[in-house]
Amino acid sequence: MISPASPLVLVGAGNMGGAMLNGWLDAGTDPAAILVIDPKLSEAMTVRLSDAGVRFETAAPEGVAAGILMLAVKPQMMEAVVAGLGGLVGPQTVTLSVAAGKTISFFEQHLGGAVVRSIPNTPAMVGRGITGAVANAAVTAEAKAEIDRLLSVCGPVEWVEDEAMIDAVTAVSGSGPAYVFYLVECMAEAGRKLGLPADLAMRLARATVTGAGELMHRSPDGAGQLRQNVTSPNGTTAAALDVLMSDEAMQPLFDAAIKAAADRSRELAS
Template identity: 50%
Template sequence: MNDAPPLAHLKGPILLAGAGKMGGAMLTGWLARGLDARHVAVLEPQPSSEISALATKGIRLNPAAKDIGAVATLVIALKPQSFREAGGALKLFVGPDTLVVSIMAGTTIASIADVCGGSVVRAMPNTPAAIGRGITVAVAANSVSADQRAVADALLRATGSVEWVDDESLMDAVTAVSGSGPAYVFLLAEELARAGVEAGLPQELATKLARETVAGSGELLHRSDAPSATLRQNVTSPGGTTAAALEVLMGPDGMASLMIRAVAAATRRSKELAK
Protein backbone atom coordinates (compact mmCIF):
# COMPACT_ATOMS: atom_id res chain seq x y z
CA MET A 1 0.00 0.00 0.00
CA ASN A 2 1.12 3.60 -0.49
CA ASP A 3 1.88 6.29 2.05
CA ALA A 4 -1.48 8.05 1.74
CA PRO A 5 -2.73 9.81 4.86
CA PRO A 6 -5.50 8.24 6.95
CA LEU A 7 -9.06 9.19 6.09
CA ALA A 8 -10.62 8.89 9.53
CA HIS A 9 -10.98 12.68 9.73
CA LEU A 10 -13.19 12.90 6.62
CA LYS A 11 -16.87 13.43 7.27
CA GLY A 12 -19.70 12.25 5.12
CA PRO A 13 -21.85 11.57 3.58
CA ILE A 14 -19.66 10.42 0.68
CA LEU A 15 -21.52 8.86 -2.23
CA LEU A 16 -19.76 6.54 -4.68
CA ALA A 17 -21.62 6.16 -7.97
CA GLY A 18 -20.31 3.04 -9.65
CA ALA A 19 -18.53 0.27 -7.72
CA GLY A 20 -16.98 -1.73 -10.54
CA LYS A 21 -13.26 -2.52 -10.65
CA MET A 22 -11.99 1.03 -10.28
CA GLY A 23 -14.75 2.28 -8.00
CA GLY A 24 -14.44 -0.85 -5.89
CA ALA A 25 -10.67 -0.39 -5.64
CA MET A 26 -11.17 3.17 -4.45
CA LEU A 27 -13.73 2.11 -1.87
CA THR A 28 -11.43 -0.62 -0.56
CA GLY A 29 -8.61 1.92 -0.30
CA TRP A 30 -10.79 4.39 1.60
CA LEU A 31 -11.86 1.84 4.17
CA ALA A 32 -8.30 0.55 4.57
CA ARG A 33 -7.23 4.12 5.26
CA GLY A 34 -9.73 4.49 8.08
CA LEU A 35 -12.76 6.10 6.44
CA ASP A 36 -15.82 5.36 8.57
CA ALA A 37 -18.05 2.99 6.58
CA ARG A 38 -21.11 4.70 8.04
CA HIS A 39 -20.14 7.86 6.14
CA VAL A 40 -20.25 6.08 2.78
CA ALA A 41 -23.12 5.24 0.44
CA VAL A 42 -22.76 3.32 -2.84
CA LEU A 43 -24.91 3.38 -5.95
CA GLU A 44 -24.30 0.19 -7.91
CA PRO A 45 -27.14 -1.65 -9.71
CA GLN A 46 -25.12 -4.86 -9.98
CA PRO A 47 -22.98 -4.99 -6.84
CA SER A 48 -20.38 -7.73 -6.50
CA SER A 49 -20.52 -10.03 -3.50
CA GLU A 50 -17.62 -8.06 -2.00
CA ILE A 51 -19.51 -4.77 -2.30
CA SER A 52 -22.70 -6.31 -0.95
CA ALA A 53 -20.80 -7.65 2.04
CA LEU A 54 -19.68 -4.14 2.95
CA ALA A 55 -23.30 -3.27 3.67
CA THR A 56 -22.96 -5.33 6.86
CA LYS A 57 -20.17 -2.97 7.96
CA GLY A 58 -22.31 0.14 7.73
CA ILE A 59 -22.10 1.20 4.10
CA ARG A 60 -25.47 2.14 2.64
CA LEU A 61 -26.02 0.34 -0.64
CA ASN A 62 -28.31 1.91 -3.27
CA PRO A 63 -30.04 4.40 -0.98
CA ALA A 64 -32.81 6.63 -2.27
CA ALA A 65 -31.99 10.31 -2.66
CA LYS A 66 -34.70 11.23 -0.17
CA ASP A 67 -32.97 9.09 2.49
CA ILE A 68 -29.62 10.91 2.42
CA GLY A 69 -30.24 14.19 0.58
CA ALA A 70 -27.31 16.25 -0.66
CA VAL A 71 -23.93 14.67 0.07
CA ALA A 72 -20.64 16.32 0.99
CA THR A 73 -18.78 14.45 -1.75
CA LEU A 74 -19.97 12.57 -4.82
CA VAL A 75 -17.39 10.33 -6.53
CA ILE A 76 -18.45 9.27 -10.03
CA ALA A 77 -16.82 6.02 -11.18
CA LEU A 78 -19.26 5.25 -13.98
CA LYS A 79 -18.47 4.50 -17.61
CA PRO A 80 -18.99 7.69 -19.66
CA GLN A 81 -21.88 6.12 -21.58
CA SER A 82 -23.57 5.14 -18.30
CA PHE A 83 -23.15 8.68 -17.01
CA ARG A 84 -25.09 10.02 -19.96
CA GLU A 85 -28.00 7.77 -18.92
CA ALA A 86 -27.79 8.01 -15.13
CA GLY A 87 -26.18 11.41 -14.60
CA GLY A 88 -29.46 13.24 -14.19
CA ALA A 89 -30.41 11.08 -11.21
CA LEU A 90 -27.14 11.97 -9.48
CA LYS A 91 -28.13 15.63 -9.42
CA LEU A 92 -30.60 14.77 -6.67
CA PHE A 93 -27.63 14.11 -4.36
CA VAL A 94 -25.75 17.30 -5.21
CA GLY A 95 -26.17 20.51 -3.25
CA PRO A 96 -24.49 23.91 -3.64
CA ASP A 97 -21.56 22.81 -1.43
CA THR A 98 -21.08 19.32 -2.85
CA LEU A 99 -17.65 18.28 -4.13
CA VAL A 100 -17.97 16.12 -7.26
CA VAL A 101 -14.96 13.93 -8.11
CA SER A 102 -15.10 12.22 -11.50
CA ILE A 103 -12.78 9.47 -12.74
CA MET A 104 -14.57 9.10 -16.09
CA ALA A 105 -12.36 9.13 -19.18
CA GLY A 106 -12.99 11.88 -21.71
CA THR A 107 -15.69 13.60 -19.64
CA THR A 108 -15.02 17.29 -19.13
CA ILE A 109 -15.51 19.40 -16.03
CA ALA A 110 -18.06 21.50 -17.90
CA SER A 111 -20.18 18.52 -18.95
CA ILE A 112 -20.11 17.03 -15.44
CA ALA A 113 -21.11 20.34 -13.88
CA ASP A 114 -23.85 20.78 -16.46
CA VAL A 115 -25.38 17.39 -15.63
CA CYS A 116 -24.78 17.19 -11.87
CA GLY A 117 -23.84 20.61 -10.60
CA GLY A 118 -21.44 20.93 -7.68
CA SER A 119 -17.75 21.83 -7.61
CA VAL A 120 -15.99 19.39 -9.92
CA VAL A 121 -12.60 17.68 -9.77
CA ARG A 122 -11.80 15.63 -12.86
CA ALA A 123 -9.34 12.80 -12.26
CA MET A 124 -7.77 9.96 -14.24
CA PRO A 125 -6.51 6.98 -12.21
CA ASN A 126 -5.20 3.69 -13.61
CA THR A 127 -5.69 0.01 -12.86
CA PRO A 128 -2.71 -0.49 -10.49
CA ALA A 129 -4.99 1.37 -8.06
CA ALA A 130 -6.38 -2.11 -7.33
CA ILE A 131 -3.17 -2.91 -5.42
CA GLY A 132 -2.53 0.57 -4.05
CA ARG A 133 0.08 1.33 -6.70
CA GLY A 134 -1.90 3.50 -9.08
CA ILE A 135 -1.17 7.01 -10.19
CA THR A 136 -3.92 9.58 -10.62
CA VAL A 137 -3.79 12.97 -12.30
CA ALA A 138 -6.42 15.51 -11.25
CA VAL A 139 -7.58 18.98 -12.25
CA ALA A 140 -10.01 21.16 -10.31
CA ALA A 141 -12.65 23.62 -11.46
CA ASN A 142 -12.23 27.20 -10.29
CA SER A 143 -15.14 26.73 -7.89
CA VAL A 144 -13.32 24.01 -5.91
CA SER A 145 -12.13 25.37 -2.56
CA ALA A 146 -8.80 24.55 -0.96
CA ASP A 147 -10.56 22.34 1.60
CA GLN A 148 -12.45 20.49 -1.13
CA ARG A 149 -9.27 19.95 -3.10
CA ALA A 150 -7.66 18.47 0.03
CA VAL A 151 -10.60 16.07 0.40
CA ALA A 152 -10.33 15.02 -3.24
CA ASP A 153 -6.59 14.52 -2.87
CA ALA A 154 -7.02 12.33 0.20
CA LEU A 155 -9.67 10.16 -1.47
CA LEU A 156 -7.63 9.74 -4.67
CA ARG A 157 -4.36 9.16 -2.80
CA ALA A 158 -5.85 6.12 -1.04
CA THR A 159 -5.07 4.05 -4.15
CA GLY A 160 -1.65 5.47 -5.08
CA SER A 161 0.12 8.72 -5.85
CA VAL A 162 -1.61 11.86 -7.15
CA GLU A 163 -0.42 14.64 -9.43
CA TRP A 164 -2.38 17.87 -9.99
CA VAL A 165 -2.43 19.94 -13.16
CA ASP A 166 -3.98 23.33 -13.83
CA ASP A 167 -4.76 22.82 -17.53
CA GLU A 168 -7.68 20.47 -18.20
CA SER A 169 -6.61 20.06 -21.84
CA LEU A 170 -3.69 17.94 -20.59
CA MET A 171 -6.09 15.24 -19.38
CA ASP A 172 -6.44 13.68 -22.83
CA ALA A 173 -2.70 13.01 -22.99
CA VAL A 174 -2.72 11.90 -19.34
CA THR A 175 -5.40 9.35 -20.23
CA ALA A 176 -3.28 8.14 -23.15
CA VAL A 177 -0.10 7.76 -21.09
CA SER A 178 -1.05 6.61 -17.59
CA GLY A 179 -4.76 5.79 -17.90
CA SER A 180 -4.26 3.43 -20.84
CA GLY A 181 -0.59 2.77 -20.10
CA PRO A 182 -1.01 -0.44 -18.08
CA ALA A 183 -2.44 -2.12 -21.19
CA TYR A 184 0.75 -1.25 -23.07
CA VAL A 185 2.83 -2.90 -20.35
CA PHE A 186 0.63 -6.00 -20.33
CA LEU A 187 0.98 -6.16 -24.11
CA LEU A 188 4.76 -6.07 -23.69
CA ALA A 189 4.60 -9.11 -21.42
CA GLU A 190 2.25 -10.83 -23.86
CA GLU A 191 4.44 -10.23 -26.89
CA LEU A 192 7.69 -10.99 -25.06
CA ALA A 193 6.26 -14.38 -24.18
CA ARG A 194 5.15 -14.92 -27.76
CA ALA A 195 8.64 -14.04 -29.02
CA GLY A 196 10.12 -16.50 -26.52
CA VAL A 197 7.98 -19.27 -27.95
CA GLU A 198 9.09 -18.32 -31.46
CA ALA A 199 12.68 -18.59 -30.23
CA GLY A 200 12.05 -22.15 -29.06
CA LEU A 201 10.93 -21.86 -25.43
CA PRO A 202 8.00 -23.90 -24.08
CA GLN A 203 4.85 -21.77 -23.73
CA GLU A 204 4.62 -22.06 -19.95
CA LEU A 205 8.27 -21.14 -19.41
CA ALA A 206 8.15 -18.26 -21.90
CA THR A 207 5.03 -16.86 -20.20
CA LYS A 208 6.57 -17.06 -16.72
CA LEU A 209 9.84 -15.50 -17.87
CA ALA A 210 8.02 -12.62 -19.57
CA ARG A 211 5.65 -11.93 -16.65
CA GLU A 212 8.35 -12.03 -13.99
CA THR A 213 10.75 -9.95 -16.08
CA VAL A 214 8.19 -7.20 -16.67
CA ALA A 215 6.98 -7.26 -13.07
CA GLY A 216 10.48 -7.31 -11.59
CA SER A 217 11.74 -4.58 -13.89
CA GLY A 218 8.76 -2.43 -12.94
CA GLU A 219 9.53 -2.90 -9.26
CA LEU A 220 13.20 -2.03 -9.85
CA LEU A 221 12.11 1.12 -11.68
CA HIS A 222 9.79 1.95 -8.78
CA ARG A 223 12.49 1.55 -6.15
CA SER A 224 15.32 3.25 -8.05
CA ASP A 225 15.92 6.98 -8.27
CA ALA A 226 17.82 6.51 -11.55
CA PRO A 227 16.20 7.55 -14.84
CA SER A 228 14.74 4.71 -16.87
CA ALA A 229 17.34 5.38 -19.57
CA THR A 230 20.13 4.80 -17.04
CA LEU A 231 18.58 1.53 -15.90
CA ARG A 232 18.34 0.44 -19.54
CA GLN A 233 21.98 1.33 -20.15
CA ASN A 234 23.02 -0.60 -17.04
CA VAL A 235 21.64 -3.80 -18.62
CA THR A 236 23.26 -3.16 -21.99
CA SER A 237 26.83 -4.30 -22.65
CA PRO A 238 28.40 -2.97 -25.87
CA GLY A 239 28.17 -5.59 -28.58
CA GLY A 240 26.16 -7.94 -26.37
CA THR A 241 22.81 -9.66 -26.70
CA THR A 242 20.78 -6.77 -25.20
CA ALA A 243 22.45 -4.30 -27.54
CA ALA A 244 21.50 -6.48 -30.51
CA ALA A 245 17.86 -6.50 -29.44
CA LEU A 246 17.83 -2.77 -28.74
CA GLU A 247 19.10 -2.03 -32.22
CA VAL A 248 15.79 -3.44 -33.43
CA LEU A 249 13.59 -1.92 -30.71
CA MET A 250 15.19 1.52 -31.01
CA GLY A 251 15.39 1.54 -34.81
CA PRO A 252 13.49 3.91 -37.15
CA ASP A 253 10.31 1.83 -36.99
CA GLY A 254 10.86 0.64 -33.44
CA MET A 255 9.32 1.29 -30.08
CA ALA A 256 9.77 5.08 -30.01
CA SER A 257 7.81 5.54 -33.24
CA LEU A 258 5.15 3.02 -32.23
CA MET A 259 4.66 4.55 -28.78
CA ILE A 260 4.32 8.08 -30.14
CA ARG A 261 1.67 6.89 -32.60
CA ALA A 262 -0.12 4.83 -29.95
CA VAL A 263 -0.30 7.67 -27.42
CA ALA A 264 -1.41 10.06 -30.14
CA ALA A 265 -4.22 7.68 -31.13
CA ALA A 266 -5.39 7.33 -27.52
CA THR A 267 -5.23 11.11 -27.05
CA ARG A 268 -7.39 11.66 -30.13
CA ARG A 269 -9.92 9.12 -28.90
CA SER A 270 -10.10 10.77 -25.48
CA LYS A 271 -10.90 14.08 -27.18
CA GLU A 272 -13.58 12.37 -29.31
CA LEU A 273 -15.24 10.95 -26.18
CA ALA A 274 -15.57 14.46 -24.80
CA LYS A 275 -17.72 15.59 -27.74
Protein backbone atom coordinates in the same frame (compact mmCIF):
# COMPACT_ATOMS: atom_id res chain seq x y z
CA MET B 1 -15.48 17.97 4.57
CA ILE B 2 -17.07 14.51 4.55
CA SER B 3 -19.11 13.33 7.52
CA PRO B 4 -22.22 11.24 8.17
CA ALA B 5 -24.20 14.46 7.57
CA SER B 6 -22.36 15.22 4.29
CA PRO B 7 -21.18 11.80 3.17
CA LEU B 8 -18.76 10.66 0.55
CA VAL B 9 -21.20 9.22 -2.00
CA LEU B 10 -19.70 6.62 -4.32
CA VAL B 11 -21.78 5.91 -7.41
CA GLY B 12 -20.57 2.63 -8.88
CA ALA B 13 -18.66 0.07 -6.82
CA GLY B 14 -17.21 -2.02 -9.63
CA ASN B 15 -13.50 -2.55 -10.25
CA MET B 16 -12.31 1.03 -9.90
CA GLY B 17 -14.92 2.26 -7.44
CA GLY B 18 -14.48 -0.87 -5.38
CA ALA B 19 -10.70 -0.44 -5.30
CA MET B 20 -11.10 3.13 -4.08
CA LEU B 21 -13.66 2.08 -1.48
CA ASN B 22 -11.42 -0.67 -0.11
CA GLY B 23 -8.57 1.82 0.09
CA TRP B 24 -10.68 4.32 2.05
CA LEU B 25 -11.83 1.72 4.52
CA ASP B 26 -8.32 0.33 4.95
CA ALA B 27 -7.06 3.89 5.52
CA GLY B 28 -9.53 4.40 8.36
CA THR B 29 -12.27 6.48 6.71
CA ASP B 30 -15.38 6.44 8.89
CA PRO B 31 -17.80 3.90 7.30
CA ALA B 32 -20.72 6.04 8.49
CA ALA B 33 -19.42 8.86 6.28
CA ILE B 34 -19.70 6.72 3.12
CA LEU B 35 -22.78 5.98 1.02
CA VAL B 36 -22.57 3.61 -1.95
CA ILE B 37 -25.10 3.73 -4.77
CA ASP B 38 -25.04 0.81 -7.19
CA PRO B 39 -28.02 -1.12 -8.59
CA LYS B 40 -25.88 -4.18 -9.36
CA LEU B 41 -23.51 -4.71 -6.46
CA SER B 42 -21.53 -7.93 -6.60
CA GLU B 43 -22.12 -10.46 -3.86
CA ALA B 44 -18.57 -9.95 -2.57
CA MET B 45 -18.99 -6.18 -2.40
CA THR B 46 -22.37 -6.52 -0.68
CA VAL B 47 -20.72 -8.64 2.02
CA ARG B 48 -17.81 -6.19 2.30
CA LEU B 49 -20.11 -3.21 2.78
CA SER B 50 -22.34 -5.02 5.24
CA ASP B 51 -19.39 -6.19 7.32
CA ALA B 52 -17.84 -2.70 7.31
CA GLY B 53 -21.08 -0.94 8.21
CA VAL B 54 -21.26 1.11 4.99
CA ARG B 55 -24.72 2.15 3.84
CA PHE B 56 -25.58 1.13 0.29
CA GLU B 57 -28.58 1.81 -1.93
CA THR B 58 -29.66 0.86 -5.44
CA ALA B 59 -30.67 4.46 -6.25
CA ALA B 60 -30.08 7.93 -4.86
CA PRO B 61 -31.99 8.32 -1.58
CA GLU B 62 -33.86 11.47 -0.65
CA GLY B 63 -32.63 13.85 1.99
CA VAL B 64 -28.89 13.33 1.42
CA ALA B 65 -26.52 16.10 0.33
CA ALA B 66 -23.14 14.68 -0.60
CA GLY B 67 -19.92 16.24 0.61
CA ILE B 68 -18.13 14.56 -2.29
CA LEU B 69 -20.04 12.84 -5.07
CA MET B 70 -17.70 10.36 -6.75
CA LEU B 71 -18.81 8.95 -10.08
CA ALA B 72 -17.18 5.64 -10.98
CA VAL B 73 -19.39 4.40 -13.81
CA LYS B 74 -18.62 3.71 -17.45
CA PRO B 75 -18.59 6.81 -19.68
CA GLN B 76 -21.37 5.47 -21.91
CA MET B 77 -23.63 5.17 -18.84
CA MET B 78 -22.75 8.54 -17.34
CA GLU B 79 -25.48 10.70 -18.86
CA ALA B 80 -28.25 8.36 -17.72
CA VAL B 81 -26.70 8.02 -14.26
CA VAL B 82 -26.21 11.74 -13.54
CA ALA B 83 -29.83 12.42 -14.50
CA GLY B 84 -30.88 10.73 -11.26
CA LEU B 85 -28.33 12.33 -8.96
CA GLY B 86 -29.35 15.99 -8.82
CA GLY B 87 -30.96 15.56 -5.41
CA LEU B 88 -27.59 14.62 -3.91
CA VAL B 89 -25.95 17.91 -4.87
CA GLY B 90 -25.93 20.68 -2.29
CA PRO B 91 -24.13 24.05 -2.14
CA GLN B 92 -20.94 22.44 -0.78
CA THR B 93 -20.90 19.29 -2.92
CA VAL B 94 -17.84 18.52 -5.03
CA THR B 95 -18.40 16.18 -7.97
CA LEU B 96 -15.47 13.85 -8.60
CA SER B 97 -15.39 11.83 -11.82
CA VAL B 98 -13.04 8.90 -12.45
CA ALA B 99 -14.45 8.19 -15.90
CA ALA B 100 -12.68 8.93 -19.17
CA GLY B 101 -14.31 10.96 -21.89
CA LYS B 102 -16.55 13.27 -19.86
CA THR B 103 -15.44 16.87 -19.47
CA ILE B 104 -15.76 19.23 -16.54
CA SER B 105 -18.33 21.21 -18.52
CA PHE B 106 -20.48 18.08 -18.83
CA PHE B 107 -20.67 17.75 -15.05
CA GLU B 108 -21.12 21.50 -14.56
CA GLN B 109 -24.07 21.36 -16.95
CA HIS B 110 -25.73 18.38 -15.29
CA LEU B 111 -24.78 18.81 -11.63
CA GLY B 112 -23.31 22.32 -11.35
CA GLY B 113 -20.86 23.58 -8.76
CA ALA B 114 -17.38 22.30 -8.00
CA VAL B 115 -16.01 19.54 -10.23
CA VAL B 116 -12.84 17.45 -10.31
CA ARG B 117 -12.11 15.28 -13.32
CA SER B 118 -9.64 12.47 -12.69
CA ILE B 119 -8.14 9.56 -14.61
CA PRO B 120 -6.85 6.67 -12.47
CA ASN B 121 -5.55 3.44 -13.97
CA THR B 122 -6.21 -0.22 -13.23
CA PRO B 123 -3.14 -0.85 -11.01
CA ALA B 124 -5.19 1.14 -8.50
CA MET B 125 -6.86 -2.20 -7.78
CA VAL B 126 -3.63 -3.35 -6.09
CA GLY B 127 -2.71 0.02 -4.60
CA ARG B 128 -0.14 0.77 -7.31
CA GLY B 129 -2.07 3.09 -9.59
CA ILE B 130 -1.48 6.67 -10.55
CA THR B 131 -4.15 9.30 -11.12
CA GLY B 132 -4.16 12.48 -13.15
CA ALA B 133 -6.62 15.14 -11.98
CA VAL B 134 -7.85 18.64 -12.80
CA ALA B 135 -10.25 20.88 -10.85
CA ASN B 136 -12.51 23.71 -11.93
CA ALA B 137 -12.31 27.13 -10.30
CA ALA B 138 -15.10 26.34 -7.83
CA VAL B 139 -13.03 23.67 -6.04
CA THR B 140 -11.50 25.12 -2.87
CA ALA B 141 -8.01 24.32 -1.65
CA GLU B 142 -9.56 22.37 1.24
CA ALA B 143 -11.70 20.29 -1.12
CA LYS B 144 -8.78 19.65 -3.44
CA ALA B 145 -6.67 18.41 -0.53
CA GLU B 146 -9.47 16.10 0.62
CA ILE B 147 -9.90 14.67 -2.88
CA ASP B 148 -6.14 14.22 -3.19
CA ARG B 149 -6.26 12.20 0.04
CA LEU B 150 -9.12 10.05 -1.23
CA LEU B 151 -7.53 9.34 -4.61
CA SER B 152 -4.08 8.70 -3.18
CA VAL B 153 -5.18 5.55 -1.32
CA CYS B 154 -4.56 3.77 -4.64
CA GLY B 155 -1.33 5.56 -5.61
CA PRO B 156 0.07 9.02 -6.27
CA VAL B 157 -2.02 11.85 -7.70
CA GLU B 158 -0.69 14.25 -10.35
CA TRP B 159 -2.65 17.50 -10.70
CA VAL B 160 -2.67 19.47 -13.94
CA GLU B 161 -3.92 23.03 -14.44
CA ASP B 162 -5.22 22.66 -18.00
CA GLU B 163 -8.04 20.19 -18.64
CA ALA B 164 -6.72 19.68 -22.19
CA MET B 165 -3.77 17.81 -20.65
CA ILE B 166 -6.13 15.13 -19.33
CA ASP B 167 -6.33 13.59 -22.82
CA ALA B 168 -2.57 13.05 -22.77
CA VAL B 169 -2.74 11.73 -19.20
CA THR B 170 -5.41 9.27 -20.34
CA ALA B 171 -3.26 8.17 -23.26
CA VAL B 172 -0.09 7.68 -21.23
CA SER B 173 -1.22 6.32 -17.85
CA GLY B 174 -4.95 5.65 -18.08
CA SER B 175 -4.56 3.35 -21.08
CA GLY B 176 -0.90 2.59 -20.34
CA PRO B 177 -1.31 -0.70 -18.43
CA ALA B 178 -2.71 -2.28 -21.61
CA TYR B 179 0.47 -1.34 -23.47
CA VAL B 180 2.57 -3.06 -20.81
CA PHE B 181 0.39 -6.18 -20.89
CA TYR B 182 0.76 -6.28 -24.67
CA LEU B 183 4.54 -5.92 -24.28
CA VAL B 184 4.48 -9.07 -22.15
CA GLU B 185 2.47 -10.87 -24.83
CA CYS B 186 4.95 -9.79 -27.50
CA MET B 187 7.99 -10.85 -25.46
CA ALA B 188 6.43 -14.22 -24.71
CA GLU B 189 5.51 -14.80 -28.35
CA ALA B 190 9.05 -13.92 -29.47
CA GLY B 191 10.40 -16.42 -26.96
CA ARG B 192 8.01 -19.08 -28.24
CA LYS B 193 9.22 -18.48 -31.79
CA LEU B 194 12.77 -19.12 -30.55
CA GLY B 195 11.71 -22.53 -29.27
CA LEU B 196 10.63 -21.96 -25.70
CA PRO B 197 7.44 -23.69 -24.52
CA ALA B 198 4.65 -21.10 -24.62
CA ASP B 199 3.89 -21.32 -20.89
CA LEU B 200 7.56 -20.93 -19.95
CA ALA B 201 7.97 -17.99 -22.31
CA MET B 202 4.96 -16.29 -20.71
CA ARG B 203 6.25 -16.89 -17.18
CA LEU B 204 9.64 -15.45 -18.11
CA ALA B 205 8.16 -12.40 -19.81
CA ARG B 206 5.61 -11.74 -17.07
CA ALA B 207 8.13 -12.02 -14.23
CA THR B 208 10.65 -9.90 -16.11
CA VAL B 209 8.23 -7.02 -16.66
CA THR B 210 6.78 -7.07 -13.14
CA GLY B 211 10.27 -7.36 -11.66
CA ALA B 212 11.60 -4.50 -13.79
CA GLY B 213 8.63 -2.39 -12.74
CA GLU B 214 9.31 -3.07 -9.06
CA LEU B 215 13.01 -2.27 -9.52
CA MET B 216 12.11 1.03 -11.16
CA HIS B 217 9.60 1.73 -8.36
CA ARG B 218 12.26 1.27 -5.70
CA SER B 219 15.27 2.76 -7.46
CA PRO B 220 16.12 6.48 -7.36
CA ASP B 221 17.57 6.17 -10.88
CA GLY B 222 15.64 7.26 -13.94
CA ALA B 223 14.39 4.79 -16.53
CA GLY B 224 17.20 5.69 -18.93
CA GLN B 225 19.86 5.01 -16.31
CA LEU B 226 18.27 1.69 -15.36
CA ARG B 227 18.27 0.71 -19.03
CA GLN B 228 21.95 1.58 -19.30
CA ASN B 229 22.72 -0.42 -16.16
CA VAL B 230 21.46 -3.57 -17.90
CA THR B 231 23.21 -2.88 -21.19
CA SER B 232 26.78 -4.15 -21.58
CA PRO B 233 28.68 -2.79 -24.62
CA ASN B 234 28.28 -5.12 -27.60
CA GLY B 235 26.26 -7.54 -25.47
CA THR B 236 22.93 -9.27 -25.95
CA THR B 237 20.87 -6.39 -24.54
CA ALA B 238 22.67 -3.89 -26.76
CA ALA B 239 21.87 -6.04 -29.80
CA ALA B 240 18.17 -6.02 -28.92
CA LEU B 241 18.14 -2.29 -28.19
CA ASP B 242 19.76 -1.57 -31.56
CA VAL B 243 16.53 -2.92 -33.04
CA LEU B 244 14.08 -1.43 -30.53
CA MET B 245 15.68 2.02 -30.62
CA SER B 246 16.07 2.31 -34.38
CA ASP B 247 14.44 5.25 -36.14
CA GLU B 248 11.45 3.23 -37.32
CA ALA B 249 10.93 1.09 -34.23
CA MET B 250 9.58 1.62 -30.74
CA GLN B 251 9.51 5.40 -30.20
CA PRO B 252 7.65 6.21 -33.43
CA LEU B 253 5.17 3.42 -32.69
CA PHE B 254 4.52 4.75 -29.21
CA ASP B 255 4.22 8.29 -30.55
CA ALA B 256 1.53 7.12 -32.95
CA ALA B 257 -0.23 4.86 -30.44
CA ILE B 258 -0.42 7.41 -27.64
CA LYS B 259 -1.52 10.14 -30.04
CA ALA B 260 -4.32 7.81 -31.23
CA ALA B 261 -5.42 7.28 -27.63
CA ALA B 262 -5.35 11.03 -26.90
CA ASP B 263 -7.30 11.77 -30.08
CA ARG B 264 -9.91 9.20 -29.09
CA SER B 265 -10.17 10.70 -25.62
CA ARG B 266 -10.95 14.08 -27.18
CA GLU B 267 -13.53 12.46 -29.50
CA LEU B 268 -15.30 10.79 -26.58
CA ALA B 269 -15.50 14.11 -24.77
CA SER B 270 -16.94 16.01 -27.70
